[in-house]
Amino acid sequence: MPDEVLIVGAGPTGLTAAVELARRGVLPRVIERRDALSPLSRAVGLLPASMEILEAGGAAAAIRAEAVALRRAVFHRGARPVATLPLRPGDGRRLLALPQDRTEAHLLAAFERRGGRVEFGRALEALEQDADGVRVVIGGRQGRVARVLGADGAHSTVRAALGLPFDGLTLDGDWSIADVDSPDWPLPEDFAIYLLPGGDACIVVPLAAGRYRVIATGPEALPMLPVPMTVARLRRAGAFRIMVRQVPEYGRGAVQLAGDAAHVHSPVGGRGMNLGIADAADWAARLDEGRLEGYSAARHAAGRATIRLSEFGRRTLLTDGPRRRAALAVLALADLVPALGRRIAGRILAS
């Protein structure tokens, strides 16, 4: 294990990497540009594979106590329900919903319990590798570290310093979210998907009791919802562009990338944060075991498979044509044939 390991970024990826190293007895240095953790809810879904990682790190119990275990995915054509998929296939696996800021808070607490500390308000400004390791500039001061993990998000400074391209595309048009308090929403434990004419969609996901995320493929989420929703409080609304991109290599020499610094894709399938958590766990295990050389190929393949799955879902559900109709027919059949429903749910719950 090298002397000093630097993790750049305290999002879910950087914090998972920090916890995974700390539980192996190595306390990394973690720097975060912000003055505190992000207060934004962003990613919601936690897959069973992520929970296994967080279990080992000591954050899972608190997450489970606070999260909503989603019961079903309910597909609608416009306002009309057309298919229901159980999301608790009976083998103990669950798809948990929790706002990302809460997942991050539990990860930070787990890191601090192991003696770790995040240096908030400190940004990596530059990085250069030479024969002796990595020269870094943090907050205007030069330093040296043995290893760096760039977990610094989609606009990664580490990726830029390595000169790695971020190949892919940016989708046309804005998507949007609204986080609302709604005391009487009728599907409090369900993932509700409303497929709209023209290949649009609107989705409602529970965030906590009486609190929901509405996400839509247009610039304003709430007006796109084809059913009435009582909005007691609008906590946050915003629009964003979707990028589908991946680096060709997950690092060079003593510097690796993980999470959104290495890959971004649409929220269809809810994989983004989960993929970053898996990158982080794999990086920490390989670093501990001295086999980092296989990290880039393994995680690039995992990222490519996830992006393909997410893009398949996006292109199938967000087109108004035969593919969407065929998918809905299969889902409607799964309503009638429980074994098929369990099989599809199993695929959704797999990492």
Ligand SMILES: Cc1cc2nc3c(=O)[nH]c(=O)nc-3n(C[C@H](O)[C@H](O)[C@H](O)COP(=O)(O)OP(=O)(O)OC[C@H]3O[C@@H](n4cnc5c(N)ncnc54)[C@H](O)[C@@H]3O)c2cc1C
């Ligand atoms: C509106 C929205 C909705 C989303 N919904 C979903 C969803 O439903 N499901 C899903 O799976 N994903 C979703 N995502 C994506 C998800 O939020 C990301 O995949 C996840 O945050 C990636 O985590 P990360 O730790 O890799 O990167 P980030 O969360 O971006 O964290 C990177 C951290 O690095 C810090 N940083 C950056 N540069 C530096 C520097 N030079 N020095 C020090 N620190 C630095 C940043 O401040 C930041 O805290 C959504 C994203 C957005 C914006």
